[in-house]
Amino acid sequence: MEQLAKKISELRATLPKRNDYARRTVEYLAARGQEFSKQQVYNVLSGRYHNADVAEAFICVVEEERKRIADLEKRVTKVTAA
DSSP, X not given: OHHHHHHHXXXXXXXXXXOOHHHHHHHHHHHTXXXXXXXXXXXXXXXXXXXXXXXXXXXXXXXXXXXXXXXXXXXXXXXXXX
């Protein structure tokens, strides 16, 4: 659990102050049939509570977004180079 908390802390440090990752995490969990409120997700992300499902979902959401951004940057580079 400490590893998840450390990873969450590291990821949160790289994100902009205002973001919608808690909402996205709630949506990600809902798509998997798990119901959590944004407040519950905030509490896990801030370290007040521990929930492996929420932590793993948050990590997946952030990693998917980073992959999406990297793909977009590749396409932009390809288009501008042509």
